[in-house]
Amino acid sequence: MHHPENDEQYKGLKVNKGVAHAPTVNPYLKRRPQAQSYSPAELTEGILCGNITMLSRAVTLVESAREEHQQIARQVIEQCLPHAGKSVRIGITGVPGAGKSTSIDSLGMYRTERGHKLAVLAIDPSSERSKGSILGDKTRMADLARHPSAFIRPSPAAGSLGGVARKTRETIVLCEAAGFDTIFVETVGVGQSETAVHSMVDFFLLIQLAGTGDELQGIKRGIMEMADGIVINKADGDNILKARMAASQFRSALSLFPPSESGWKPTVMTYSGYYKTGIAEIWQMLDDYMRFALGNGYFAARRSRQAKYWMYESIGEALRSSFYHHPAVAAALPDIERQALNSSITPFDAAKRLMDLFLGI
Ligand code: GDP
Numbered sequence: 156m157h158h159p160e161n162d163e164q165y166k167g168l169k170v171n172k173g174v175a176h177a178p179t180v181n182p183y184l185k186r187r188p189q190a191q192s193y194s195p196a197e198l199t200e201g202i203l204c205g206n207i208t209m210l211s212r213a214v215t216l217v218e219s220a221r222e223e224h225q226q227i228a229r230q231v232i233e234q235c236l237p238h239a240g241k242s243v244r245i246g247i248t249g250v251p252g253a254g255k256s257t258s259i260d261s262l263g264m265y266r267t268e269r270g271h272k273l274a275v276l277a278i279d280p281s282s283e284r285s286k287g288s289i290l291g292d293k294t295r296m297a298d299l300a301r302h303p304s305a306f307i308r309p310s311p312a313a314g315s316l317g318g319v320a321r322k323t324r325e326t327i328v329l330c331e332a333a334g335f336d337t338i339f340v341e342t343v344g345v346g347q348s349e350t351a352v353h354s355m356v357d358f359f360l361l362i363q364l365a366g367t368g369d370e371l372q373g374i375k376r377g378i379m380e381m382a383d384g385i386v387i388n389k390a391d392g393d394n395i396l397k398a399r400m401a402a403s404q405f406r407s408a409l410s411l412f413p414p415s416e417s418g419w420k421p422t423v424m425t426y427s428g429y430y431k432t433g434i435a436e437i438w439q440m441l442d443d444y445m446r447f448a449l450g451n452g453y454f455a456a457r458r459s460r461q462a463k464y465w466m467y468e469s470i471g472e473a474l475r476s477s478f479y480h481h482p483a484v485a486a487a488l489p490d491i492e493r494q495a496l497n498s499s500i501t502p503f504d505a506a507k508r509l510m511d512l513f514l515g516i
Contacts, residue, residue: 193212195227195230195231195234196234197209198216198227199234199332202332203235205334207333210330210333211308213231213329214308214326217322218311218322232328235331235332238332239332241336242330242331243337243441243445244327244358245338245340245357245360245441246339246340246341246349246352246353246356247259247342248341248343248349248359248360248361249343249361249362249363249388250364251343253362253364254362254388254389254429255362257388257428257429258386258388260297261431261434262339262434263275263305264302265431266337267299271336272304272305272306272337273304273306273335273337273339274305274308274338274339275296276326276338276339277323277340278311278316278323278340278341278342279343279348280314306335308326310323316347317468317472319351320354320355323340340352349378350381355461357445357454357457358383358384359382359383360386360437360441361378361382362386363386363401363405364388364389365387365394365397365400365401365425379408379412383419383421383422384421384422384423384444385405385424386423386426387402387424387425388426388427388428389428390426390432391430395425399425406423417448422443422444424436424437478509478513481512481513483512484509484512484513487509487512492505
């Protein structure tokens with residue numbers, strides 16, 4: 156039959172034969188498997204290929220409290236270990252408001268734009284995921300969060316410092332196996348967590364501020380002693396002079412400290428994380444340090460000392476956890492604790508009784 160719309164003059168209006176409706180569900184789309192449904196070998200393979208989704212899944216297993224997740228995580232870590240270790244691990248600390256996130260964003264962008272892969276991890280034992288204001292939170296590092304060569308992971312959820320730190324330490328191994336050559340580990344400069352961070356990094360960077368009167372504000376001497384570099388942030392606008400004065404105060408304070416074990420003299424410099432000035436100089440300092448510490452053997456010595464520390468930390472954690480999960484200990488604990496509290500037995504006696512239950516004596 157003749158259809159006028161199929162005439163040559165109406166070519167553009169030609170009615171084509173219809174095609175069958177495409178199925179609404181893509182038959183090739185498999186159900187998204189849960190993290191635990193991947194085998195350790197699949198996760199490891201994904202990580203070694205630099206697959207970020209697989210890396211995230213493995214990190215989720217590392218952070219999980221469930222024993223079956225922990226078992227898979229342990230195997231993945233073991234398989235990744237031979238591929239780990241080839242990165243610069245940098246600890247970053249500073250009081251809240253010092254500008255850690257702003258600085259990590261700027262330092263991180265500088266690094267990734269030069270072809271490096273950067274992972275940003277965090278240790279904050281007080282953090283609770285639901286509360287939002289977590290170290291390592293992507294929203295605080297807007298530019299970096301969008302960069303394909305950056306992997307940002309918030310602090311593992313609240314828990315014992317030892318537990319949180321162990322998880323971050325294991326995550327470093329996974330990130331390195333996935334090809335990340337630069338690792339930042341961020342922490343708030345107000346508690347014990349710096350010691351934990353210091354125990355897993357090659358360089359410890361302390362971010363300070365000028366212009367708040369006492370220049371050594373809120374930072375304990377111990378943290379200053381751990382620092383390999385002190386950088387005074389917000390050296391911009393009216394604050395430049397004050398920042399320089401603070402820097403010279405830090406330099407003279409540091410000169411009173413005993414020389415560091417590495418032989419490296421901690422560098423003090425000023426910069427602006429927000430306006431991105433002095434960022435190249437901070438990376439220069441880090442490169443200088445790496446050359447220095449690799450050259451005199453300190454880099455390797457520090458890493459092997461850290462490995463020893465983590466071995467004993469893990470033993471301690473495992474013993475503590477199996478002690479408190481022991482059925483006889485768990486059953487007797489409240490009563491024995493009560494007796495110790497009302498002084499009917501001594502604390503040492505209480506501990507001995509629980510240990511005997513644990514050891515089955
Ligand atoms: P954090 O709590 O240590 O992570 O600090 P933030 O990075 O969130 O920064 C705290 C505040 O200081 C924010 O309002 C930033 O915009 C501001 N800030 C950070 N870096 C600079 C800087 O270099 N110069 C100025 N003027 N402000 C900055």
